[in-house]
Amino acid sequence: MFIDEAKFRVTAGDGGDGCVAFRREKYVPRGGPSGGDGGRGGDVILQADQGLSTLLDLHRRRHIKARRGGHGQGKDKHGADGADVVILVPVGTLVYDDDSGELLEDLRHQGRRLVVARGGRGGRGNAQFATPTRQAPDFAEPGQPGASRMIRLELKLLADIGIVGFPSVGKSTLISRISNARPKIAEYPFTTLTPNLGLVGWRDDTSFVVADLPGLIEGAHLGRGLGHRFLRHLERTRVLVHLLDVPLEQALTGRLGRHPLRDYEVLRGELSAYNPRLSELPEIVVLNKRDLPHVREQEAEIAQHFLCLGTPFVSISAATGEHLDLLLDLMGQTLAALGARQP
Ligand SMILES: Nc1nc2c(ncn2[C@@H]2O[C@H](COP(=O)(O)OP(=O)(O)OP(=O)(O)O)[C@@H](O)[C@H]2O)c(=O)[nH]1
Numbered sequence: 138m139f140i141d142e143a144k145f146r147v148t149a150g151d152g153g154d155g156c157v158a159f160r161r162e163k164y165v166p167r168g169g170p171s172g173g174d175g176g177r178g179g180d181v182i183l184q185a186d187q188g189l190s191t192l193l194d195l196h197r198r199r200h201i202k203a204r205r206g207g208h209g210q211g212k213d214k215h216g217a218d219g220a221d222v223v224i225l226v227p228v229g230t231l232v233y234d235d236d237s238g239e240l241l242e243d244l245r246h247q248g249r250r251l252v253v254a255r256g257g258r259g260g261r262g263n264a265q266f267a268t269p270t271r272q273a274p275d276f277a278e279p280g281q282p283g284a285s286r287m288i289r290l291e292l293k294l295l296a297d298i299g300i301v302g303f304p305s306v307g308k309s310t311l312i313s314r315i316s317n318a319r320p321k322i323a324e325y326p327f328t329t330l331t332p333n334l335g336l337v338g339w340r341d342d343t344s345f346v347v348a349d350l351p352g353l354i355e356g357a358h359l360g361r362g363l364g365h366r367f368l369r370h371l372e373r374t375r376v377l378v379h380l381l382d383v384p385l386e387q388a389l390t391g392r393l394g395r396h397p398l399r400d401y402e403v404l405r406g407e408l409s410a411y412n413p414r415l416s417e418l419p420e421i422v423v424l425n426k427r428d429l430p431h432v433r434e435q436e437a438e439i440a441q442h443f444l445c446l447g448t449p450f451v452s453i454s455a456a457t458g459e460h461l462d463l464l465l466d467l468m469g470q471t472l473a474a475l476g477a478r479q480p
């Protein structure tokens with residue numbers, strides 16, 4: 138299951154208390170102070186990990202705690218430091234302080250770490266308080282409490298290209314043909330319930346990440362259909378692929394229920410209503426299912442329309458693989474023209 142939100146409390150370990158002790162040695166009637174320091178409490182740390190693609194593991198967690206530091210002991214023995222707790226999260230996870238709403242960090246790089254709750258310092262033992270005039274201090278410091286707060290995680294996928302389109306136009310079929318993703322494919326609408334990511338290899342030495350999103354429908358930005366919850370994953374894509382098909386019913390009756398050109402305008406409207414920036418992204422329009430005669434019939438007219446708009450267009454069949462090489466080149470070139478992603 139794909140989960141892109143989580144909220145839980147993190148509490149670091151308390152520092153261990155300093156110790157009050159005195160040396161006891163043979164023939165030494167009054168030994169000096171020998172209480173050791175307490176150990177540091179463990180931190181709670183988030184770490185971005187490429188191997189994860191969902192916050193599912195954290196979804197049900199309510200409270201994550203690190204261990205406290207050990208107390209100091211006699212004979213100047215320090216308490217052990219509490220172990221840190223390292224929580225792995227997918228690359229692209231935004232970390233918020235849930236009380237203030239403040240964005241603490243955008244964990245968008247593999248391996249990047251963020252301490253979300255710092256462990257308390259250990260208290261000093263009485264040995265540390267000895268001075269020339271106070272040779273036998275009978276007190277020590279308590280450990281400091283570990284930090285604690287509510288954090289909220291929000292995953293925004295870091296895909297280079299987002300595939301958008303109405304239900305059943307063949308988005309999942311397409312990603313399964315060009316990438317390592319193996320999503321479910323079926324003829325009924327809303328087969329894809331959560332985003333799929335796939336890695337695409339292009340020209341031997343280049344690769345990019347493509348996201349297949351659940352189908353969008355008119356009113357998506359208002360919450361209709363499923364797509365709405367996932368539109369935020371488009372916010373960090375750099376290129377959009379609008380996938381179109383020609384519904385058979387439309388081809389047979391000529392009725393203007395769904396028509397590829399209308400679908401295209403409706404989707405653009407939905408995306409820009411959700412976030413105007415999405416309508417400014419470079420886009421590639423793709424007509425799918427050209428293996429079907431009724432699609433081929435309208436292909437020229439549709440191609441002409443996008444040619445006039447100056448929008449890159451290609452007609453493919455995800456099912457047979459026809460023209461996928463053209464599409465891959467368009468994708469790769471469009472990304473290459475944008476240069477490297479900002480760090
Ligand atoms: N003839 C033909 N059928 C296709 C082609 N691509 C996809 N299909 C079929 O179209 C149907 C929908 O394909 P999906 O890939 O599941 O479509 P989707 O856009 O991911 O659909 P949702 O996840 O529901 O939004 C399936 O029955 C596919 O086999 C194609 O190029 N030609």
Ligand SMILES: [Mg+2]
Nearest residue numbers: 308309328329
């Ligand atoms: Mg799908």
